[in-house]
Amino acid sequence: MQLVELANGFSSKVEITNSSLTVDAKSIMSVMRLGAAQGIVLTIRAEGDDAEQAVAALAKLVEDGFGEMEGDANVVSLGE
Amino acid sequence: MKIKKGIGASPGVAIAPAVVVDTEEFDIPERHVPVDHAQAELARLRKAIGVSKKEILDLRKRSADRIGKEIASIFDFHLGLLEDEALVKKFSDTILGGHVTAEYAVATVLRGFAKEFQAMPTQYLAERVKDVYDIEKRLLRNLIGQRRHSLAHLTRDVNLLAHDLTPSQAAGMDREHVLGLAIDAGGLTSHTTIVARALGIPAVVGLNDVAAEVASGDLVIIDGNRGVVVIGPDPQTIEGYRKFAAKQVEFIHSLDKLRDLPAVTRDGHEVTLLGNVEFPDEAENVLDKGGSGVGLYRTEFLFLGSDTEPSEDDQYKAYRRVLDICGDRPVVIRTFDLGADKYTQSRQRTPERNPMLGCRSIRYCLQNLAMFKRQVRAILRASVNTQASLLFPLIASLSELRQAKTVVRDVIEDLEEEEIEHRSDIPIGMMVETPAAALQCDAFAQEVDYFSIGTNDLVQYTLAVDRGNEKVASMYTMTNPAVLRLIKEIVRAGQRFDIPVSMCGEMAGDPQYTLLLLGLGLRIFSCSPPAIPEIKKMVRSVTLEQAMMVARRVMSFDTEKEVTNFLRVETRKILPEAYAD
Numbered sequence: 001m002q003l004v005e006l007a008n009g010f011s012s013k014v015e016i017t018n019s020s021l022t023v024d025a026k027s028i029m030s031v032m033r034l035g036a037a038q039g040i041v042l043t044i045r046a047e048g049d050d051a052e053q054a055v056a057a058l059a060k061l062v063e064d065g066f067g068e069m070e071g072d073a074n075v076v077s078l079g080e
Numbered sequence: 081m082k083i084k085k086g087i088g089a090s091p092g093v094a095i096a097p098a099v100v101v102d103t104e105e106f107d108i109p110e111r112h113v114p115v116d117h118a119q120a121e122l123a124r125l126r127k128a129i130g131v132s133k134k135e136i137l138d139l140r141k142r143s144a145d146r147i148g149k150e151i152a153s154i155f156d157f158h159l160g161l162l163e164d165e166a167l168v169k170k171f172s173d174t175i176l177g178g179h180v181t182a183e184y185a186v187a188t189v190l191r192g193f194a195k196e197f198q199a200m201p202t203q204y205l206a207e208r209v210k211d212v213y214d215i216e217k218r219l220l221r222n223l224i225g226q227r228r229h230s231l232a233h234l235t236r237d238v239n240l241l242a243h244d245l246t247p248s249q250a251a252g253m254d255r256e257h258v259l260g261l262a263i264d265a266g267g268l269t270s271h272t273t274i275v276a277r278a279l280g281i282p283a284v285v286g287l288n289d290v291a292a293e294v295a296s297g298d299l300v301i302i303d304g305n306r307g308v309v310v311i312g313p314d315p316q317t318i319e320g321y322r323k324f325a326a327k328q329v330e331f332i333h334s335l336d337k338l339r340d341l342p343a344v345t346r347d348g349h350e351v352t353l354l355g356n357v358e359f360p361d362e363a364e365n366v367l368d369k370g371g372s373g374v375g376l377y378r379t380e381f382l383f384l385g386s387d388t389e390p391s392e393d394d395q396y397k398a399y400r401r402v403l404d405i406c407g408d409r410p411v412v413i414r415t416f417d418l419g420a421d422k423y424t425q426s427r428q429r430t431p432e433r434n435p436m437l438g439c440r441s442i443r444y445c446l447q448n449l450a451m452f453k454r455q456v457r458a459i460l461r462a463s464v465n466t467q468a469s470l471l472f473p474l475i476a477s478l479s480e481l482r483q484a485k486t487v488v489r490d491v492i493e494d495l496e497e498e499e500i501e502h503r504s505d506i507p508i509g510m511m512v513e514t515p516a517a518a519l520q521c522d523a524f525a526q527e528v529d530y531f532s533i534g535t536n537d538l539v540q541y542t543l544a545v546d547r548g549n550e551k552v553a554s555m556y557t558m559t560n561p562a563v564l565r566l567i568k569e570i571v572r573a574g575q576r577f578d579i580p581v582s583m584c585g586e587m588a589g590d591p592q593y594t595l596l597l598l599g600l601g602l603r604i605f606s607c608s609p610p611a612i613p614e615i616k617k618m619v620r621s622v623t624l625e626q627a628m629m630v631a632r633r634v635m636s637f638d639t640e641k642e643v644t645n646f647l648r649v650e651t652r653k654i655l656p657e658a659y660a661d
Contacts, residue, residue, distance in 0.1 A: 004160060027166030028157070029193055032208060035200040 003061055004028045012048025014058065025058065081314045084290050086262070087553055088307030089273040092282035093325040094239050094260025095318060098300040100291055101224070101242040111181045111295060121175045125168075125182040128222040133162050135218065157208070161215050183223050190216040234258070239300045241309075243291045245272045255279055260302030262309045264291050274378070277589075278358055278365075280610035284309050286553050331657040335613035339370040343616045347623040351598070353616055354410065354606040356584055360401035363411075365609040370616060373409035373467070375606020376532070376584040377402055379455070380416045389451055395458035403466045412509070412532065412584075412606070413459050414471040415452070415484075417441045436546065441474035446483055456491045460502040469507040471532055476516045481527060513537035513585075518566040525577035532606075533570055535585025539563050558587045559643035564596075564635065571601040582606055592651045594618040599631025614655070621654045 007014045007025040014025035018040055023030035025044070034042070042062060046054040100111070113121055140155035161167060167189070174185035194212045197205040234257035244265040261276050261283040276283035282304030294300060294311055301310040301321050310317060343351040354375025355366030363374055382390040382398055390398070403411055419440020432438035445452035459470060472484045485508060495502040512518050513534030525531070535558055540547060542563050547556040557563075567583075574581035582604035587593050589607025591614045597605070598619070605615055630650055637643050 004164075024166050027164045028160045029164050029167045029170075032205060033193070033196060035197075035205060 003058060004031055006057055006061055007054065010046070010048070010050045010054035010057075012046045012051045012054045014044065014046045014054050016058075017043040017045065081317060082293070082311040084287055084293070084309045084311065086284040086287035086290070086307050086309065087547075088283075088304045089263075089285045090261070090276040090281060090283035091304045092260070092280070092328060093304065093321050094282045094302045095313075095321055095325065096237045096239045096259045096300065098241050098294045098296055098298045099234070099238040100294055100296045101240065101245070111184050112179050113181055115179055118176050118179055121180075121182045121185075122172055124223060125171055125175065125185070128182065128186075128219050129162050129168065131222045132215075132218045133159060135222075136162070157211055158215055158218075161212070183220055186216060186219045186223065190219075239302050241291050241294050241300065255281075260284075260300075260304070262287055262290050262300070262302050264288055274356075274358060274608075277608040277610065278356075278362055280608075286547075327657070332613070334657075335617055338613050338616050338620070339368075341370075341616070341620065343372075343619045345598070345619055345622055345624050345627070347625065349624045350603070351619045352582075352604040353612050353619075354412075354582070354584075354604065355609045355612060356589075356606055357402065357609075360398050360405070362609065363402045363405040366612070367405070367409075369609045369612040371609060371612045373406055374402060374411040375582055375604065376471070377411060377413045378417065379414060380418050383416075383418065389454075392454045392458045395455060396462050399459055399462035399468075403462055403468055406467070408467055410467045410469065412469050412471050412582075413463075414473055414511070415442070415455055415459075416445055417473040418444050436540070442472050442480060442484060443474070446480065446487075449487065452487055453491055453494075456488055457495065457502075460488075460491060460495060460504070460506060461500060463503040463506055464501055466503070468503070469509060469529070471509045471511060473511045473534070474513060474537065475510045475524070476514045478520070478523060478527070481510060481524065485527075511537075511584075512570050513541070515542050515566060518570050521570050521573035522576070525573045525579055528579065530580040530582065531570060531574050533567060533581065533583040533585060535563075535567075535583065535587040538566065538585070542566060557640045557644070558593065559640040559647070561635075561638060561640065561643065564600075564643070567597075567602075568600050568635065575601060580604060589615065591615060591618045591655055592647050595622060595627045595630045595650055595654075596634050596647060598622070598624065599627035599629070599634075618651075618655060 004026060015022050016025045016031065016034060017023075018034045021034060022045075023033055025031060034040075044055050044058050044062075046052070046058075048054075136155050136158050140159075170189050171182070171185045174180065174189055175182060178185075190212055194209045194216075197209045197212065234254045237257050237259050239260040239262065240253065240258050241262045242264070244263060245261075258281060260281055261272070263272055263283070263285045264287050265285070273283060273285055282302050284302055284304055284307050287309060290309055290311075298312055299318075301308075301313050301317070303310070303321070310321075313321070343353045345351070352373075353371050354373045355363070355369065355371040356376040356378065357363050357366060357374055358378045358381040363377075366374055377399075379395070379398075382395060399413060402413075417440075419435055419438065439447060445455075456470075459468070462468070470488065472481065475481050475484070488506075488508065492502065492504045496504075507529035509530035509532055510517070510524060510528050511534040512521060512524070512531050514537065517524060518538065521531070536547075539545070539556060539558055539560070543555060543557075543560055545552050545556040547553050571581050581602065582588075583597065583602055584606040586607075588597070588605040589611035591611075594605075594615055595618070607615060630647075634643050634646060637646070
């Protein structure tokens with residue numbers, strides 16, 4: 001899970017939201033619960049010192065094809 | 081006080097606090113722990129996670145060396161899960177919030193996720209469900225492993241309760257401190273039962289859900305005679321059982337003096353009493369209890385929950401050990417009666433739908449000739465200058481028997497060619513334990529040196545009842561007239577063709593059937609060592625004439641109920657001490 005690994009590289013608290021669920025991006029189990037498939041809108045939200053970098057990096061990964069998940073999600077990035 | 085009814089698998093009464101064990105692939109019941117134990121459960125959880133991580137790292141490294149990095153990367157996901165702080169927090173919250181065991185927390189949390197993923201339409205997640213279950217199993221194994229470990233080092237007397245035990249757990253338990261066994265699963269013929277009987281500790285099986293209803297520390301009475309487990313007994317019940325247990329001990333001691341006396345009826349007819357063993361050293365127990373040899377050595381116990389075949393030399397050593405203990409006394413070595421166990425099932429590409437009717441026992445051996453030959457080689461090498469004989473289990477057709485005998489001939493030829501010392505004239509016998517073999521026993525009697533009646537399978541296959549299945553277990557009865565007729569025919573065929581007939585099933589070790597079997601003409605009994613003195617006492621207390629009258633009467637009954645009641649009355653006249661009430 002590249003996304004989780006990446007998120008764990010930042011000190012900020014990182015959350016991902018799909019249409020119904022907000023989860024901790026640093027937890028594999030939680031991210032899997034999003035059931036992210038193609039065409040789903042994900043919102044990435046981060047809070048902390050490196051929040052902006054975190055959101056940018058994660059958004060790029062998702063846009064690039066979500067690592068092994070081959071998703072094609074639209075991303076709304078919100079650095080806080 | 082609560083009374084749970086199961087099947088009495090090994091006689092006796094044990095009164096002690098319970099220890100409850102879980103095993104792999106079993107629904108973990110909610111098991112509350114006292115509030116002040118929650119921290120200890122957290123520590124167990126952390127330790128299990130640590131061990132699991134290490135296992136996965138090792139596994140990843142080994143796979144990477146062997147099959148390449150890509151495959152090994154699937155373990156990254158497993159590692160990721162164990163390092164997932166949110167997940168670990170969820171485990172901890174469950175333990176602290178509900179005061180439950182670490183096992184329960186791991187199982188419920190992970191199964192909850194697995195269910196959620198399964199419901200999602202994404203293929204990727206459906207695949208990941210398997211990984212989640214895999215991690216669950218690993219964590220549980222490591223958690224239970226910690227407890228299992230402590231099972232071998234108990235500091236006080238306990239009754240052991242479990243959903244099921246693996247044969248290695250049963251064999252590995254602390255014999256000094258485990259007073260009794262109560263198992264949810266299993267029947268009278270399961271390995272756990274056999275081990276309990278071999279150790280001479282009371283056991284009740286087929287209890288369905290006793291493991292879920294008892295918490296470790298609860299006072300429990302295990303009554304192996306009545307097949308009952310009493311949870312939290314009242315003082316009056318405890319007192320009643322104490323008295324009974326004391327009487328039992330007295331009775332067993334009174335039998336000790338029979339040890340060196342011969343097993344002859346009052347009118348001088350000799351009977352041979354042998355013992356069944358699973359482990360080589362048990363042969364000493366047999367002789368200790370006054371048995372005159374080993375009537376059944378269950379060699380499949382060499383596998384004992386492992387998934388590798390014992391080498392020819394390891395087998396040779398085990399067989400040699402039994403034969404050395406027995407000296408010039410007879411030892412019947414039965415070839416692997418494997419099937420529906422860890423070893424064979426892990427080698428099936430797809431699980432057998434009905435393993436009891438599947439590739440087990442002699443069938444498995446004939447389909448795995450290299451393994452079978454290694455065993456026969458080890459037996460023939462070990463039996464030089466001994467009274468060993470060879471026994472084939474589960475024979476159903478003549479062609480099967482002939483094939484098995486051909487294997488023995490081939491092995492003898494090989495050994496001769498290699499000039500390895502061996503015994504080439506070893507007697508060859510067969511178990512008569514399928515209705516097919518029983519009905520055709522005249523033909524079989526002309527091709528073997530002896531018969532051994534296996535009542536456990538004979539009853540199961542004749543009545544089409546799986547005794548391990550709680551829903552039909554009560555239909556499993558040795559006193560069914562159809563079963564008795566088959567036994568009578570087998571004994572008669574032996575007489576007609578002048579070959580010895582022994583019985584090594586459970587029936588041979590139950591004093592309730594001794595009169596009947598003697599009367600039907602059986603002269604060789606093989607049973608678990610603790611049962612030998614009782615059977616000897618029965619034999620020495622009766623005349624053959626008496627036994628024949630009982631047998632004639634029994635064979636005139638049409639229902640098992642009449643048979644059971646009649647035998648109980650007749651046996652109680654001779655051996656009242658053997659009865660609980």
